[in-house]
Amino acid sequence: MTGAAIPVLGWPPDPDRVEAIFERLSGVMPDPKTELNFSNPFTLVVAVALSAQATDVSVNKATDRLFKVADTPQKMLALGEEGLIPYIASIGLYRNKAKNVIALSRIVLEQHGGEVPLTREGLQALPGVGRKTASVVLNELGIEAAIAVDTHVFRVSHRLGLANAATPDKVEAQLFRVVPEDWLPKAHHWLILHGRYTCTARKPNCPACVIADLCPSRAGLQALGEART
Template sequence: MNPKKRRAIFETLQSLNPHPTTELEHESPFELLISVMLSAQATDVSVNKAMRRMYPVANTPAKVLALGEEGVTGYIKTIGLYRTKAKNVIATCRILVEQYGGEVPDNREALEALPGVGRKTANVILNTAFGHPTMAVDTHIFRVSNRTGLAPGKDVRAVETALEKFVPDEFKQDAHHWLILHGRYVCRARVPQCWHCAIEPLCEYRPKTPAPIE
């Protein structure tokens, strides 16, 4: 895909959604961190539903530690892999309290050292909480980047590298949010909804999916 097309794609996505952000509800970097950790192999909807109950009670590392692993489990048992996630949440909160004064660190190395935090989660935190122009490549972004021809890659790291290289600088802060939302609601895995896709004229995917017959 040529640079002119790439720029046009992001100009279009920006015009439709000038200020995109995560659909995970949060009011602090810590709440975002915990919600992103819990969202692995789970929907944002399920995480938000659980956290609406937990955050009013415990929304700092110290308060979550006070709940204990079983207390956290009680709030998140509707989320997939909840036992492992509860263990990681408690271990992460302990590190935040003991090493960072209860604050979420603003650097990749420290974030990726936290239990249950990988590169994608770190990228979300760096981008959404701290304003770094990172690319958090999930299954939606991986699919959209490859299917459209925007930033092809054989694995998520390759796609991340391609996006960092090809996305124009002025769009890098918001790019991964636009692509996640586009993949979630329009460029879906099984049946991409090409018939009402705003970037369809720019997309290099063939064949395009026709509109369903009423």
């Protein structure tokens, strides 16, 4: 995510165009949700923490087995770091993630009575939980209309001219300035899913894109897609 890779597009974008973008995305994805599997706030925090530099698919494969035996802080602590590692060894950075998951489980149990603290400050105080992870959790649980800027959101936001900043935090600030309030609660998911399945990094599928005519990067992206066909 460097400034050199960012296309030069006018900002701020036209409000009517932004409104149209999210109206169309809502039409094809009326109820977008995280693709990570979870059953309670604790398993959501763990799943999101495990997903750093890993795909949701790989995390779900691991947690499908893990959460059957450890879906609470108490059970996770009983499993222990060495007991946790075999479940998540297929995920990148698994040793450090195992250490963080056990540490955050202990804090949730000892300092919060076994209940995950559902505030930004409380979440970000947990080991392995940064701003992006906290944003995903708060947004998914309907607590805060947060926008977690991962690689998909970063890429799509720039291609659509919704942002032109060089860092995730600055892109997040720009998105909060231009995304209409009514669309904010689900904007995070729409941008991620659009980037994951349509506006992909290497081969964007512009012919199937419902907002292609609203995209200032369309010509270049179509050429990119055709070149890699």
